Structures are given as structure tokens and as C-alpha cells.
Amino acid sequence: MTTISSVRSTRPDGFAVNTPGKQPAVFMDRDGVLNSTDGFVNSPDDLDKALMPEALKAVARLSQQTDFPIILVTNQAGIDLGKFTPEQNQAIQERLAQRIEEAGGRIDSIYFCPNGKKFVLPEGETDGRKPDAGMFFQAAKDYGPRIDLADSYMIGDMTTDIGAGEKAGATTILVQTGFAGKDGKCDAKPDHVAADLSGAVDWILSQR
Numbered sequence: 001m002t003t004i005s006s007v008r009s010t011r012p013d014g015f016a017v018n019t020p021g022k023q024p025a026v027f028m029d030r031d032g033v034l035n036s037t038d039g040f041v042n043s044p045d046d047l048d049k050a051l052m053p054e055a056l057k058a059v060a061r062l063s064q065q066t067d068f069p070i071i072l073v074t075n076q077a078g079i080d081l082g083k084f085t086p087e088q089n090q091a092i093q094e095r096l097a098q099r100i101e102e103a104g105g106r107i108d109s110i111y112f113c114p115n116g117k118k119f120v121l122p123e124g125e126t127d128g129r130k131p132d133a134g135m136f137f138q139a140a141k142d143y144g145p146r147i148d149l150a151d152s153y154m155i156g157d158m159t160t161d162i163g164a165g166e167k168a169g170a171t172t173i174l175v176q177t178g179f180a181g182k183d184g185k186c187d188a189k190p191d192h193v194a195a196d197l198s199g200a201v202d203w204i205l206s207q208r
């Protein structure tokens with residue numbers, strides 16, 4: 001069962017750090033990692049057309065070979081911008097969870113950030129929108145000592161993914177699908193570069 005949660009912002013505290021025994025989670029971005037960015041994903045059917053079969057297989061491999069929580073962290077400003085409704089977003093995320101399950105994998109949680117440019121960040125909070133780390137901090141609160149962000153991984157195709165993962169204290173992996181790190185939005189250096197999600201999963205498995 002995949003939980004799906006919206007995160008606009010959160011306080012950057014109130015979660016366990018450096019938990020005994022270390023508890024990695026694998027965070028990953030969606031667009032450009034699980035699905036191609038050739039077209040917009042504004043409906044479940046758009047998602048089906050864009051999903052990359054090799055990426056679904058990679059999630060299945062990670063699911064079967066580890067018990068690490070697998071957590072999606074995805075910016076979805078299209079909600080605030082009116083490109084699709086919150087209900088359509090929910091349907092898209094549910095379709096994704098279903099397709100991953102059908103491929104033999106699991107996504108434990110999906111965190112999405114609907115913030116558009118007009119979002120006003122409350123004082124003392126961290127933005128959910130990457131390159132800020134609000135979605136990671138919210139996950140760490142929700143999972144408690146089951147997650148140690150410092151022992152976790154973040155996989156993404158944009159520098160904003162790498163920047164957010166860095167702020168969360170995670171090991172960062174840039175994949176060369178989607179934007180392949182050529183978005184130019186952040187000055188962030190990944191800890192590792194992989195050809196695609198499959199390569200990223202292989203690297204994580206080789207580290208454990």
C-alpha cells in the first residue's frame with residue numbers, strides 16, 4: 001500500500017538523526033527517472049505512455065533485494081499552475097503505484113509538492129519544492145527512526161534533485177535520463193552518476 005501525501009513546507013526539525021544501526025531509504029524523483037520527459041504527464045494515460053519499462057524493473061529489483069523504504073519525492077507545480085487538478089494528480093500517482101506493483105516492485109510513499117511561484121513559505125519552515133528538502137524532512141518525521149537521512153540515497157535527473165538530496169544529507173545519484181543534469185538550475189555535484197535508474201540501483205546494491 002503506497003501512501004500519497006502533499007507537502008507544501010515543513011519545519012526542518014522534529015525527526016530522528018543518525019539512528020542506531022543506520023536505516024537507509026531510497027528517495028527518487030519521478031519525471032525523467034521513472035517516466036520520460038518528452039511530453040507532459042497530465043493524466044494517468046499520459047503516464048502510461050511515458051513510463052520507462054527498464055525503470056520499473058529497476059524498482060522491482062531494489063524492492064526485492066532490500067527492505068529499504070522506497071520514497072518518491074516529486075515537484076508537481078502543475079497543480080498550483082492549474083495544468084491539472086489535485087484529483088488528476090492523485091489518479092496519476094495511484095496509476096504509478098499500480099504499475100510498479102504490477103512490475104513486481106513497491107513504492108512505500110509518494111510525496112509531492114504542489115507549490116507554484118505564488119507559494120509563500122511560512123517563517124521557520126523549509127519549502128517542500130526541490131531544491132529544498134522539505135519533502136525529505138517530512139518523510140523522516142513520518143518514518144521516524146526507520147529512516148536515517150544521512151544513510152539514505154536520492155536519485156534524480158535534475159540539479160534540483162541533487163541539491164535537495166544534499167540539503168537532506170543523503171548520498172546523491174544523478175541519472176542521465178530526462179534532463180540528465182543539464183537543467184542548469186543549481187550548482188550541485190552528485191556523489192555518483194549513473195546511466196539510468198537501473199544503473200543507480202546497481203550502484204546502491206553494490207554499496208551495501
Ligand SMILES: [Mg+2]
Nearest residue numbers: 029031032157
Ligand atoms: Mg525529474
